[in-house]
Amino acid sequence: MSVAPVKFQARESIEQVEEGHDLAPKFDDRGLITVVTTDADSGELLMQGYMNAEALALTIKTGEAHYFSRSRQVLWHKGATSGFVQTVRELLVDDDQDCIWLRVEVAGGASCHVGYRSCFYRRVPVGDEFNASAADGQVDLQWTDTEKVFDPEEVYGDAPNPTQL
């Protein structure tokens, strides 16, 4: 790996941030930036996570997705436990540089700790469909994916579930 670290620029003007060539990411008061990860082929949204500066620099250097785990408060090389490494085909930044978009290829095809391919396996009826079905205002989530790609117990064993209530 090359010796040069990844340099982030200071945020100096709206023009620089929105229309310039500098990478000047906005980390929030926890030191984190939001990350959106989609399947590079299908366009499907796989997960939404966070990076700190170290995770972003490592992702850029290595071409493999690194995140910061809020539940465990550690740097997280995605796939280190499960084997489902995400290879970054494209990394984009948004207009005000407070969000990163990763377009990835996933070894093994799974990104969700529950066992599904994507974390987004349930839909909410909206508009006419909601108003026609939910006279009492109660939402009934509908499954868009019912097939788990792996068994979480086999892969993660006794590791604590990252979901926080």
Add this chain to the structure above:
Amino acid sequence: MSVAPVKFQARESIEQVEEGHDLAPKFDDRGLITVVTTDADSGELLMQGYMNAEALALTIKTGEAHYFSRSRQVLWHKGATSGFVQTVRELLVDDDQDCIWLRVEVAGGASCHVGYRSCFYRRVPVGDEFNASAADGQVDLQWTDTEKVFDPEEVYGDAPNPTQL
């Protein structure tokens, strides 16, 4: 519009949240939930925003995307100023229900206040490409979209730019 409000359920167990039919969204300490918005046809990531409970309920009821603007601290019916209303074709929730995915059709085709179709119009070279090009660690953002769909000054006039440094 139907009279029934949208009911969100209390978060009672990991099983309920991850594997159940209840919509039990996790709003953060600011009362917000992260939203990822993609083009329903192309799969392109258009924007990443936030909703409060009211914005989520209105989106479900009306089938049009409502957000909470952090810069203006107001409920935000996307397109109310620009005309670029987002019609929700599908609304999904992730495993731990702290993120909403909107798959939308955009009137006029633009979602970015800078004038581009998507907020994500610049890429960061990663992996070998970064290491080969950036001997000093300096990132040079590359444009993936150079054509603005509209002129922000014509559409927004003197409204303050939402980008925060």
